[in-house]
Amino acid sequence: MKEYNEIYDYTSKVLELISKSEITKEESQWVTSETVNGFRDYVNSGFLEYRKSVTKGGQFAAVEWKDSGANCFMDVNGKEYIDCLGGFGIYNVGHRHPKVVKAVKDQLDRQALHSQDLLDPLRAILAKTLAALTPGDLKYSFFGNSGTESIEAAIKLAKIYHNNRDKRNTFIATTRAFHGKSLGSLSGTAKGVFRKPFLPLVHGFRHVAFGDIDMMHKTMHACQMVGEDVAAVIIEPIQGEGGVIIPPDDYLPKLRQLCDDYGALLIFDEVQTGMGRTGTMFCAEQYDVVPDIMCLAKAFGGGVMPASATIATEEVFSNWFDNPFLHTTTFGGNPLACAAALASINVLIEEKLPERAAVMGEYLIAGLREAAKGHEDKVVEIRGRGLLIGIEFVNDEIGYEVSKGLFDNGVLVAGTLINAKTIRVEPPLTIEKHQCDRVCEMLAKVLNEVSREVLV
Numbered sequence: 001m002k003e004y005n006e007i008y009d010y011t012s013k014v015l016e017l018i019s020k021s022e023i024t025k026e027e028s029q030w031v032t033s034e035t036v037n038g039f040r041d042y043v044n045s046g047f048l049e050y051r052k053s054v055t056k057g058g059q060f061a062a063v064e065w066k067d068s069g070a071n072c073f074m075d076v077n078g079k080e081y082i083d084c085l086g087g088f089g090i091y092n093v094g095h096r097h098p099k100v101v102k103a104v105k106d107q108l109d110r111q112a113l114h115s116q117d118l119l120d121p122l123r124a125i126l127a128k129t130l131a132a133l134t135p136g137d138l139k140y141s142f143f144g145n146s147g148t149e150s151i152e153a154a155i156k157l158a159k160i161y162h163n164n165r166d167k168r169n170t171f172i173a174t175t176r177a178f179h180g181k182s183l184g185s186l187s188g189t190a191k192g193v194f195r196k197p198f199l200p201l202v203h204g205f206r207h208v209a210f211g212d213i214d215m216m217h218k219t220m221h222a223c224q225m226v227g228e229d230v231a232a233v234i235i236e237p238i239q240g241e242g243g244v245i246i247p248p249d250d251y252l253p254k255l256r257q258l259c260d261d262y263g264a265l266l267i268f269d270e271v272q273t274g275m276g277r278t279g280t281m282f283c284a285e286q287y288d289v290v291p292d293i294m295c296l297a298k299a300f301g302g303g304v305m306p307a308s309a310t311i312a313t314e315e316v317f318s319n320w321f322d323n324p325f326l327h328t329t330t331f332g333g334n335p336l337a338c339a340a341a342l343a344s345i346n347v348l349i350e351e352k353l354p355e356r357a358a359v360m361g362e363y364l365i366a367g368l369r370e371a372a373k374g375h376e377d378k379v380v381e382i383r384g385r386g387l388l389i390g391i392e393f394v395n396d397e398i399g400y401e402v403s404k405g406l407f408d409n410g411v412l413v414a415g416t417l418i419n420a421k422t423i424r425v426e427p428p429l430t431i432e433k434h435q436c437d438r439v440c441e442m443l444a445k446v447l448n449e450v451s452r453e454v455l456v
């Protein structure tokens with residue numbers, strides 16, 4: 001028999017710690033060493049090497065502990081960071097928005113998870129809300145817990161739709177796409193580093209250059225000629241992970257037309273661009289394009305709960321009507337997640353956050369461009385839509401040094417050693433002007449330092 005006393009004491013200690021609003025210096029040191037050692041011995045030591053590599057001298061063990069207001073994080077030592085990473089687009093309504101937290105707590109006090117058998121009300125109410133919120137005739141929703149699950153559902157929907165018709169199973173995704181890392185979604189993801197160790201993936205996926213409508217047309221045509229007609233095209237309206245890549249203005253409308261001409265479904269992955277991030281509730285609206293299937297996650301749970309949705313037209317979704325158990329997941333659409341999503345939608349509307357993203361995005365992009373003036377030898381371009389912003393550098397090394405420098409100066413951005421050529425700036429849509437100013441000020445400071453450190 002295993003002796004449980006130690007495990008009991010250890011977990012009790014932690015439960016007591018997380019119940020505290022403030023922890024002592026000693027406790028914070030204990031948390032730091034448990035975290036670092038735990039990552040090394042039980043999570044994956046690779047993360048430590050990564051953190052070491054992106055942090056300057058000695059403080060690699062930055063361990064997070066709590067939020068600091070709507071737009072900042074605080075580490076276990078009390079250092080504050082303006083969150084310009086936004087959890088890669090989770091925190092659209094800010095960190096722990098009171099309305100979202102209240103909705104989740106209210107639900108939690110009544111019922112945590114659903115029975116799995118009775119009809120759960122918030123699922124129906126959220127689905128109805130989404131039908132009203134999303135463009136065009138998108139109507140039925142399947143709920144999951146992550147972006148990758150929302151993509152899996154979309155791929156399976158496209159498959160069943162065509163299997164009930166003309167048995168197509170060719171999918172077209174785009175170069176530099178990111179759709180997740182489960183086997184199905186990874187098939188659509190474009191990055192070789194992530195795919196190669198797991199090949200072969202789902203049969204039938206091809207990738208064509210993002211933004212190139214002629215290439216898309218030629219590929220669809222070729223697929224048709226060889227009898228492998230395209231079932232669906234899956235695409236991010238603006239590529240996030242790929243480096244904030246905005247397609248030509250007419251690309252998405254033309255893609256919609258192509259899909260219609262060839263009988264292919266159009267899947268929009270709005271996991272990162274959705275929920276107000278790019279200046280409208282959904283990026284699709286800016287191009288006046290309605291996809292057949294739309295995927296949402298990341299900010300969908302209001303930065304409080306993991307939640308995702310796959311929304312489709314009745315024509316597509318109805319293939320699941322005969323047997324609703326064909327695609328399910330136990331926690332998908334649970335009442336806590338639905339409460340968070342409903343509250344988040346309510347907040348996005350109440351605080352006009354999509355509009356705010358458009359305005360603050362312009363302000364921040366202008367400020368960042370100003371900060372990068374005179375550094376044309378380092379910064380190639382600053383681009384973005386709403387508060388999905390990318391700073392492209394001449395090479396990975398400089399991008400890497402800049403994100404490291406920003407981190408040191410209390411600004412968290414998304415940049416890693418393997419992909420730092422473009423660093424992403426995606427703060428909460430609630431970010432304040434003075435925080436934008438500070439970010440720009442720090443960028444200017446760091447760019448000056450980098451010129452000395454790297455280029456010399």
Ligand SMILES: *Cc1c(COP(=O)(O)O)cnc(C)c1O
Pocket residue numbers: 088145146147148149151178179180181236240241269270271272273297298
């Ligand atoms: C993050 C992301 C995903 C994957 O979401 P996970 O929740 O990490 O599985 C899919 N598509 C896009 C566009 C994303 O940004």
